[in-house]
Amino acid sequence: MHINAGKNRPFRAPGHVQGCFALESILDEAAEKLNMDPLEFRLKNYAELDPVDNIPYTSKLLKQAYLKGAEKFQWKDKWKQAGSDPGPLKRGAGLASQIWWGGGSPPAYVTLKLNSDGSIQIHAGTQDIGGGTYTFIAQIAAEVLEIPMEKIDVILGDTAICPYGPSSGGSTTAPSVSPAVRDAAEQMKLKLVAAAAAILAIPEIQIEYKQGVCSDRKNAEKKLQIPEILEKMDEKILIVTGAREANKEGYAINSFGVQFAEVEVDTLTGKVKVLKIVAAHDIGRVLNRKLLENQFHGGIIQGLGFALTEERIMDRNTGKVLTTNLHDYKIPTAMDTPDIDIVIVSEGDALISNTGVKGTGEPAMIPTAGAIANAVYNALGVRIKSLPITPDKILTALYSQHQ
C-alpha cells in the first residue's frame, strides 16, 4: 500500500515490533475473555512444532523462558486484576513473547592468517555496528587455538580485501560468521598438529595441542612452538579459509523469548513509568555475556521508546513530518531506563552450527513494547491500541471510560 507519508527506513526487527504489540495485545484480550492468567493462556497454547510447516524446531525453549522469566519477575505476585489499584498511581504487569529467525546461514567466510611470530589476522567481509563482531571473532579464535586475544587482529568492513560476509541485518551476523571463525581456527589447529607430527615423525594422534604448543604425548620433552613449526615447514605464514556450514533441512530455526514489564501509571498526568523489565530468551549459545547484556539493554531501551515516547508526527494538512530532530522525537534517556534483568535459558544449539548461536540483536527489542502495553492495560483496565502510549492517549482513554 502506498501512502503519502515518506518512505520506510531501517529499524530493529522491522514489522515484528509492531506485529508483536498487536498480536500480544489480542492474546491478552483473549485470555481475559476466558478469565485466564495471560501466562497460563500462552503455556496452554504452546506450539511444539512450527505451526506453518509442521516441522520441528532445531530448538525451542520458550516454555523454559516463560517459567524462569516469570519466577524472576515474580509474575504471580505482580499480575493483578486489571485496574485494581486504587490510584492515582496504578501499577500493572504485562508480558509479551517473541519469535524471530536469526539462525544465520551460509555463505559467510573468514580467512585466518597465522604469522611466524604466532600472531593472527582474521579477515571477514562483515562489519561491527556495535554488536561486538570484532570481539567475538577474536574470542572464538583465541578459544580454539588457545592463544591470547591480544595476539589476534580482526579486520572487518572492507569487501575489497575481506572474503564475503553477511550484511548486518536480521540478527544474522554472529550466527553466520561465528561458525566460519570456528571452522577456520579448527582447520589451523589441524594444520599445526599435522605439521608437528611430520616434524617429530610421530602419528598426528600422538600430538597434544596446548596453548599454541604441539607436544608428543609420550614424551613431553619433545615439543614445538608455532614459530618453530613454521620455520621447519619453511613457511612465513599459514592461511586457511573458514566457512559457515549449511543449515539442516527439515527444521525451523527460530529464536524465542518473553519479556515481562512492570509499570506505574500516573492517572492524573497520564505518564507511564516502566519500573522493571525481565527478558528471558532462547537465543542459542551466549558468546559473550557482556556483549549480550549490551544488546539486550539497547534493544529494551529502544523498545521502551517505541512503546512510550518515539512518535513520528506528521502534519495532517501538508503531510510533512514535524518531529525531525531529537528534541521533538523523544528517545529514552538513562532517566527513563528501568531495572533490567536478563535470563538466558539456552545453551548452544547443536543442530544449527558448530557454535550453536542464534542472533540476539532484534529479539532483544521485539517484545518490549507489547509487554509494556499489556502492563499499562493491567494497571488501568483500559487498553491503548496504538503506540506510542503517550499521556494524552491515556487521559483520553480514562476520560471516555468514565463517560
Next chain:
Amino acid sequence: MKRFEYIQPEKLSEASLALGKSWEEALPYAGGTDLYGMLKHELVQPDKIVNLKKLPGMDKIEYSQKSGLKIGALVKISQLVKQDVIKEKYPVLHQAAAQVASPQLRNMGTIGGNLCQRPRCWYFRSEFQCLRKSGDICYAVDGENKYHCIIWRRALFHCSSLRYCSGFTGPGCTINRRK
C-alpha cells in the same frame, strides 16, 4: 550558512553600536544554545553576531527587600538554581529554572537568552513559513498542536510551546491572526 561577522565587544556602548537597529543585521549571542540551532537550520541569517559574554556587570543577581530581585541578562540558568534567596522568596522561579532542559543547557543558557529564545514550535523550527516567519498563517491552529498552548482571545493567539516552560512562559509567540 551565510557568512557573518563576529564581534566581541567589551563595553555596553560598543555592543549597542555593533547591534545596530535591525535584528536581520545583527544578533546578540549569549550562551548560544538557541542561537546555534537557529543558525544551523538557517532560520536566521544575520550579517553580524555580537557576543555579549565579555560585557561587564551583566551576570549578577541582586536582591533587596525594597527593590526586589534583579537578574542580569547574562546570568546562567544554573546560577538561578543555586541562589538561596531565589529558592526562598521566588520558589516558582526556582522550580522552573531547575527543570529547564538539561544540566548542560542550564550551564550554558542565560536568562536573557531564555527570555529572547525563539518559539520552540515545530512548525517554526522547520520549513513552514508561519506567521512568526512573516507568513500569513499559524499552522498549529488547525494542525498538530498537542504540545502547544493556543488560547483564543479576541482574535489573538497566544501560542507558545509550553512543554519547555514550567512556571514562566517567557518565550511565547503572541500573534494576531488577522495580520
